[in-house]
Amino acid sequence: MEGDYIALSFTVLSLFLLTLYVPQVEGQRQPLVSALYVFGDSGIDPGNNNPLPTLIRSNFPPYGRDFPNGRPTGRFTNGRLITDQLSQLFGLPDLLPASLDPEFRGQKLLTGASFGSSASGYADSTSIPLSVLPLEIQVKNFRLYKIRLARLFGHETANRIVSEALFTISTGTDDFANNYYINPLTRGMYTIEQFQDLLLESLSEFIRNVSREGATKIAIVGLPPFGCLPSQITLHNITGNNCFEEFNEVASSFNAKIKALIENIKPDYPGVLIFYEDLYDKLLDIIKSPTKYGFVEARRGCCGTGLLETAILCNPSTISCPDPSTYVFWDSFHPTTECYQIIANDLFQQALAAINSPTTRN
Template sequence: MFFPMKLRVPQVYLLLFFLLIVHFDALTLTQKSDKSSALVPAIIVFGDSIVDPGNNNVINTLVKCDFPPYGIDFVDQMPTGRFCDGRIPSDLIASKLGVKELLPAYLDPNLEPQDLLTGVSFASGGAGYDPITSETAHVISMDDQLELYKEYQEKLRAIGGDAIAENIISKGLHVICVGSDDIANTYFPTLFRKLQYDIPSYADLVVNYASRFFQELIKLGARKIGIVGIPPIGCVPSQRTLAGGLFRECAPFHNQLAELVNSKLNQEIQRLGSIYQGTLLVYINIYDTLLDIIQNPDKYDFEVATNGCCGTGLLEVSILCNSLTSFVCANVSDHVFWDSYHPTERAYQILVDVAIDDVLPLIIS
């Protein structure tokens, strides 16, 4: 910009002040435009380690990962409590829907009040629909996650008032991703549930608890709810090692139970949808996509689909995957799985892209 030679000092300050106002107005408009591009006002997540961004960091449990090599592909290679080399599905969903790049843990001690307005995750690694699953792992149960959600709602009202809180709760996307640990950590490795239930009746038990959770969430005002099905848990590296026999095949009964729960879960979601008019309940199928990735890794440019990247890749997960006892594979992006239980960020990205594309027309309707 050209400044006249005879411009006086006060006039210079006035001009600079004017330019600053223009700059901040433009910045504000840009921020408003970015926010308005979001397809939902907030992402609110419940579940287990697949979508736990660090809630377990602050509770007394062994189910933790707030140490290297976790986070090796995260911002500044920082371990945050995400059970992954990088971002997890809750982050990727928030980013894909234009809400924010990272979805924080509700119990993060550094959480700012403004962070609450666009959503948080209440998920806790090791949680399950079956209460015994969370109790055994000493993590935040699904019922306790609902209690935290009630607390969250009060904070929203305190920050933005009733109208803003109501908009976030009713129009925000609520995502529930849990159930794998019921199969892998509760039903098959212990006798307690197997003595009480065969596979079909345990599937009924899990779905009954799930249905109670969904209905409580609806009573609390949620109107857009995405329910993620259980993956082919029998094909993750640790379950291949523990229950896949000499050749580490996919554990068939684990997958049988996962498919049965998914089928019954989908039916229950449709039933509840007919009862709770005005509430969107969407079943999100990840089983088929992940199974295809595992069975056809070349199709997705993966090289290793049966072992994790951390350590031997056979059993290392959580505290067993650490910088003292485990090495990390040379190229994380070649692997479907980061540790023996959780996919890599690149595998998650494929799953989220497929899932969101499938349900996006419903979410934004």
């Protein structure tokens, strides 16, 4: 009897803490998902690379200049990431923490985290040479997180949170821009079609692994038009300032393969919602028509010349533009938080449509 009483008291306490911590959004009684779990690269990494022995970090100024208190957290932009803004849109905290942040503990575990690592990709050959976290390690870190969650709040609560959460993966740009197209060994081993198929095998394994951990909602974010990134134009379009269309065609064809993969594997995952989110079209429209969205500059990043600077090349000694809100890009590779806000709103609407559609779930 005493043991039953203790177990009951623990369960009641866990539920009480959960109701205390879950934030409320005006006009919304409860979050639309229990938690947000994100995997991928620098577009969604809020600082997991900070403790790693890598140069691919951004935990120094001028990164974070528009973050609360002007604090550089390891986010590769001037303020909040897409994932922070998505978390808020879903009715969760307005900052999605890094899973490796020492402050990520206690009640913060309840509403999710980013397990992403800047410069990571689908392929191990993209991540390992730079001493960042491959996708396999990101999933392993999720498993460790799940153990911590269960220890603190009980297995039933942990399983419920995971099963009602949205899992999102957003990666792949570094596989092409910083691996295939600059590494002669990779290009010597694979044609571009073979390399794309290799990445799809990694994506399939990711879906298999997180579904085994209890994921029931999995969003796969497609590639952006990475031929329009300032650094890629600088490096590859020697004759002008226009997007490097070869890269955009690779991104488009890979996105088509992701969508085909999702349709093919759906029967293997009954009860699991797996859906595609398009990043390409909205970002391309912003880049092609910046003034429509309130931007002035889409060719250069705000930091330095904006043509090549990123990571350690964008540092406290680098001059940055006075008003990042007028720029599509913060550095030569990553958008500003103002651009991320527009994309986050678009991805949020796509996610809502998928989650609420009776035809998308098996």
